[in-house]
Amino acid sequence: MSDTPLLSVRDLSVAFTQGGAQNLAVDHVSFDIARGETVALVGESGSGKSVTALSVLKLLPYPAASHPSGEILFHGENLLAGGEKDLRKVRGNKITMIFQEPMTSLNPLHTIEQQIGEILKIHRGMGDKQARARTLELLHEVGIQQPERRLGAYPHQLSGGQRQRVMIAMSLANEPELLIADEPTTALDVTVQAQILELLDELKKKNGMSMLFITHDLGIVRRIADKVCVMTKGRIVEAGLTSEIFENPQHEYTRHLLAAEPKGTAPKANPDAETVMTGDDIKVWFPIKQGFFRNTVDYVKAVDGIDVVVKAGQTLGVVGESGSGKTTLGLALSRMISSEGRIMLGQKEIDGYSFKQMRPLRREMQIVFQDPFGSLSPRMSVSEIIEEGLKIHEPNLSVDERDAMVVDVLGEVGLDPATRFRYPHEFSGGQRQRIAIARAMVLKPRFVMLDEPTSALDMSVQAQVVDLLRDLQKKHDLAYLFISHDLKVVRALSNHVIVMRNGKVVEQGSTEQIFENPQTDYTKALIAAAFDIATAPAGVVSQ
């Protein structure tokens, strides 16, 4: 390590101007990255960590964004003062970036070869042949299996993890000195996350790069970073070596973050509890049709013969990687998609019911969706969103009675009822998920399907939502079907767990059994990835 750091951010501020008002997103932030070092910026959404990273390459929407103070020195040169031409030499060449969402950061109309080749041709002036050889080399380096066959693939033909690997290959193409990774694993499964982190770590050591790593997940930081800067509300409140921060956090906010992991376990299951939802041998097969007459040649067996029992006041956790069929199972049980096999709600056999016949039963079985930004209509106020179900299932209520129930349920999920005439965009992710939960709870259901309700949320908010769900369950004796790929959350909430892979049950049992004494390699790999961010041997989990 030399004395001058590779990148030095000094007293950086970023302000956004909108409608005449100036909003300071980053407030006098300073940090250094030495050669070969990984620095992590940690904070919740809205803390300004991504904005800080984007200003390094001046990728913010100027002139709406501006820098009232500060400089960013890269090799001693101030990037903020540089013109567009100077920056283009640095971008994608000496400093590269990978983003959170691998689907949208790749051009859907270009093949993998074109995406990676373009950079090589622009910055290195390589010819077609040379570029192809180097592309293959890069794909091999980032661990894409059979790279020759992947050259002609389009982004949609790859899995999320593979896409992120391609993104990494693109950013490595020019052997950068600094790699900025903006939440590169947030959109990925835990098992894939572990693989990607290991890959980044390996490549960093091999190429001697520095890395600026942005994340909200302290588990990742502990695994990968040398130094940590904890950000909140645009300021760095604590910075230091990773080991020191984890051992001995000084600032209150850091301690709050460290304590924020989902904790606790589900209350003891009562074996005599009433059975609310039963599924026998549930199958969801999607036909694959081919040929002129669209004959069915085969089936995608998304859910292939699964038995489910959920009892009142208890939670059944369903875990598995994406594509394992866990959400499909939940949707089939809620009768949102057609399926085979007997489904019982209480004593009623509902698998033969039409959509219309199901309508009165909907109030007993509710769903909370994964994405709190997508599941609330942006054009309806919170009050309208919550009372929509009441209007259908209790049409005789007066406006005042309905309003009283909305106020009541908002208080129950921990939101200020005075905000009920606001619109969803005015709320944070965690608050939005509370609104979605209130929408389900206002109908007083017996069975609630929770489809990854925490995976789009910040770590500290996840814990709050888990606590809220557990309280509501206790209070109303609810039966939960909890779907997640994150075993930390599942352990905190479930009594029983089903581990799914490719539509089949791999392992099932009580939560203690599964976590204390997992039987299959697949379950072990999931647990290792979730708790230690460790990778499993090749072949056990998908890439």
Next chain:
Amino acid sequence: MSDVIAKGEVEKVRERTARPWLSPLNQRRWQNFKANRRGYWSLWIFLVLFVLSLFAEFIANDKPIIASYKGEILFPVLVDYPEEKFGGFLAVTDYRDPIISEEIEANGWLIWPPIRYSYRTVNNDIPESAPAKPSWLYDAETRCGRYFDGAADPACTVGNWNWLGTDDQARDVLARIIYGFRISVLFGLVLTLASAVIGVSAGAVQGYFGGWTDLIFQRVIEIWSSIPVLYLILIIAAVLPPGFFILLGIMLLFSWVAFVGVVRAEFLRARNFEYVNAARALGVSNGTIMFRHLLPNAMVATLTFLPFILNGSITTLTSLDFLGFGLPPGSASLGELLRQGQRNLNAPWLGITGFLTLSIMLSLLIFIGEAVRDAFDPRKTFK
């Protein structure tokens, strides 16, 4: 964040906060609309013109608004009095007849509208053979040369001026454009609204249900929209007497198709949104989901189209009139005015008036439409 609130607290909270009458979203839209100064002013100018033209009978008419005759108050604008009442013999009184007006003046008074011609009133006293120039181009002697007492005649007043001249049937051009503006705008508005209702419903159903519904409907629309509209109108005009509602009906048969594409696309995109699924999970019926959750998404695209469809309808009506296949002969129509302008090149006031009226009307509507589109664009930011 507060914990579970007590029952009594609920009432207090509800008293503190009330439902706002205009949602913040609509408030923002109104602000954005006002921020577009050109559109905002166009709206006001258009509204004033439109409201005035709705009361065209009180502005340009060949009947007095109010008359007093032998102690009785009469409203000739609203009621057709037989001429017997004033000592004549016609079934409908011609108030412009000097004998009648003098009779009324002698036994009471009458208040004329500012322009004493309706769109079909023939001015028998124009100074030269029709089309006559605008009155202010003549001196007083020539202007009133045809009246009984010349310039000293009581009929020689500003109210009897032809401000924009007359057409080749000696009808007042200004009166005709006031009535023509009204019928054009009303025709455009009714046609646009009706086709929006039909087109949006059709697009909504196709997009929401998809599959076979969509496939069959789309093919039907393809066949339907390949019928040449103009020829069809010409053929129908030969069979049925063309009138306001027959023209409206024929054009409505084809104009709704324009909305289907955008609305269908919007519904196809949005029907799998998570909040739509969430509504299904609540047990909301298909109709309500379409109306409450999906339609607002499609409205932005529809509103972008509306001003252009509106202008297109007005232009189509005008061009049909221009060709002589539009509204029945004698109706106030801008297309007919343009045709007169084309036939009487020696009378430039006809063509120029028709052109200016049309272009100002269409521009105002487009400016308003632009501002509305901006207001509904969620990504548009104003400094």
